[in-house]
Every structure is written in structure tokens, then in C-alpha cells.
Amino acid sequence: MAKLRLHKAASRLVGATTALLTGIAVANAADCSRKDALGTSRVLAVDAKTYPRVGLKSFPQTLPLADHEVVLTFDDGPRPPNTQKVLAALAQECVRxxxxxxGKSSAELPELVRRIAAEGHTVAHHSWSHPMMSQISFEQAKEDIERGIAADEMALNGVSTQVPSTPFFRFPYFDSTPATLDLLQSRGILVFSADLWAADWENMTPEQELKKLIEQLEITKKGIILLHDPQAWTAAMMPAFLRYLHDNGYRIVHLVPAAASAQTRADGAH
Known part of the structure; x- marks a missing residue:
């Protein structure tokens, strides 16, 4: 049965990707007109006090996800043209x-950062220059983290600040240190690892990546999924992967910071 699902999902790669690249409009994630779209099942508001560090790759705790609930996360962007292709695939399925x-890429491509946010996705932080934090001094690591946050905030909101509007951070290579973990916790920034991934930083075909993800989901049945939007094979795989999630009863959970969720509710009450 698993092999049959792999074959069906892989067979969609060519057709689904071609459809996206031949002119299907990018829809706003909040306005889904497709009745058979995967969609976003629910919004989960999280904060660093309740969940300071999540993701079983690095930590003993992960997010409170039910069976067949997944969170999609992407690292290392923004980077054309593949970030745009990933955004198109997500929009086609009304997924957030x-x-x-x-930060360095955000500073170079602020319009793309704003597009990510405008389409309903959460903008989080991944350092300025993507270093191995354990290989540099604490002061260098601190500066790189802060500079990355400031660059993301400038691209997104036009204000250079080290206080992130979305206090979510993932260490490059999952490479944290006790000092950098303590730094982020002291600032109320939630640190993300991941629960499953396809190692798409390695060279592979879209079909190989899809197979790896499906095999892991057959075991875990849920979790925080790590992908990399700059990778061409990931961008090409996304339409078929999202269809696989749809066809196999998976539900998408969208993450937002708890403070932003509370502010949204307050604004709606007026």
C-alpha cells in the first residue's frame, strides 16, 4: 500500500508542477476557492513560556499536534525563483x-519577504549569515542572530529592530549552544528544531525527496516538517507532496505567535 501511494504521488510531480508554471494564479491563502484544496486546518498560537524549545531532532518536547497534523516549515530563503514556486504551490492548496x-537574503529581497507575509505565512528567523554557532564565539553568534532578526524586520516592516515581531528562531544546522539557547529564552524567543525532514540540503530528485518524506510520515504520522524553499527539487516536489497530504488525511497546522493571536482577537472585539 505504501508503495502504491508513493507511485501515485510521484506520478503527479510532472503534471502538478507543469500546471503551476503555466499560469495558475497565486491565490491568497486566506481566500480558498478550491473545494478540494488541502487547506489549513487550524491555527496554533505558541509562545516561548509554554514551548521554549520544540522539535524532537534537538529537544525532548515538540508541539502538541494530533495524529495526522503537520506543520510545514521552510529554511534558508528567500531565494528566487524557487521560493516563488513554493509559494505558488502553497497558494494552490490554500496552505500556510x-x-x-x-537575514542577508531578506536584506537583498525585501519585496519577497513582504510577499511571504502578505500571502498569510509566518515570517521567522534563521540568523544573518547561516553560521555554525558552535564554531564561533558567543559574541559573534549573538551579533549574527541579532543582525538577522533586524534585517528580517526591516524587510518586513521597514524598522530595524532586534525585537522580532514573530519570536520564532531556528538555528542553522540545528547547531545551538547552551549560551545561545539561554540568550533566546531570556528574550522570549521560541527555538525550533524539527520532527522530520527529507535532508533536502543534499542533491536529490523531487521523486527521491517525496519518497523520503512519505516514508517518514508512515512512521511518525505527524510533526514539524523541515524543508528548504531555495532548493529546486523541493519546489518541484511541493505540489505532489501537498496532494499526498490531502489524499492521506493529513491536516495543516499554521503557527503564529501567541501575542499576535491575542492582538487579533482584541482587534476583532472592537
Missing amino acids: ATFFLV
């Missing part, structure tokens, strides 16, 4: 994700 951005 979290993008952990590299």
Missing part, C-alpha cells in the same frame, strides 16, 4: 507555512 529567513 512558516518561513525561517536568512
Whole structure:
């Protein structure tokens, strides 16, 4: 049965990707007109006090997800043209994700950062230059983290600040240190690892990546999924992967910071 699902999902790669690249309009994630779209099942508001560090790759705790609930996260963007292709695939299925951005790229491509947010996704942080934090001094690591946050905030909101509007951070290579973990916790920033991934930083085909993800989901049945939007094979795989999730009863959970969720509710009460 698993092999049959793999074959069906892989067979969609060519057709689904071609359809996206031949002119299907990018829809706003909040306005889904497709009745058979995967969609976003629910919004989960999280904060660093309740969940300071999540993701079983690095930590003993992960997010409170039910069976067949997944969170889609993307690292290392923004980077054309593949970030745009990933956004198109997500929009086609009315799915919202979290993008952990590299500050240097955000500074170079602020319009793309704003597009990610405008389409309903969560903008999070992934350092300025993507270093191995354990290989540099604490002061260098601190500066790189802060500079990355400031660059993301400038691109997104036009204000250079080290206080993130979305206090979510993922360490490059999952490479944290006790000092950098303590730094982020002291600032109320939730640190993300991941529960499953396809190692798409390695060279592979879209079919190989899809197979790896499906095999892991057959075991875990849920979790925080790590992908990399700059990778061409990931961008090409996304339409078929989202259809696989749809066809196999998976539900998308969109993450937002608890403070933003509370403010949204307050604004709606007026």
C-alpha cells in the first residue's frame, strides 16, 4: 500500500508542477476557492513560556499536534525563483507555512519577504549569515542572530529592530549552544528544531525527496516538517507532496505567535 501511494504521488510531480508554471494564479491563502484544496486546518498560537524549545531532532518536547497534523516549515530563503514556486504551490492548496529567513537574503529581497507575509505565512528567523554557532564565539553568534532578526524586520516592516515581531528562531544546522539557547529564552524567543525532514540540503530528485518524506510520515504520522524553499527539487516536489497530504488525511497546522493571536482577537472585539 505504501508503495502504491508513493507511485501515485510521484506520478503527479510532472503534471502538478507543469500546471503551476503555466499560469495558475497565486491565490491568497486566506481566500480558498478550491473545494478540494488541502487547506489549513487550524491555527496554533505558541509562545516561548509554554514551548521554549520544540522539535524532537534537538529537544525532548515538540508541539502538541494530533495524529495526522503537520506543520510545514521552510529554511534558508528567500531565494528566487524557487521560493516563488513554493509559494505558488502553497497558494494552490490554500496552505500556510512558516518561513525561517536568512537575514542577508531578506536584506537583498525585501519585496519577497513582504510577499511571504502578505500571502498569510509566518515570517521567522534563521540568523544573518547561516553560521555554525558552535564554531564561533558567543559574541559573534549573538551579533549574527541579532543582525538577522533586524534585517528580517526591516524587510518586513521597514524598522530595524532586534525585537522580532514573530519570536520564532531556528538555528542553522540545528547547531545551538547552551549560551545561545539561554540568550533566546531570556528574550522570549521560541527555538525550533524539527520532527522530520527529507535532508533536502543534499542533491536529490523531487521523486527521491517525496519518497523520503512519505516514508517518514508512515512512521511518525505527524510533526514539524523541515524543508528548504531555495532548493529546486523541493519546489518541484511541493505540489505532489501537498496532494499526498490531502489524499492521506493529513491536516495543516499554521503557527503564529501567541501575542499576535491575542492582538487579533482584541482587534476583532472592537
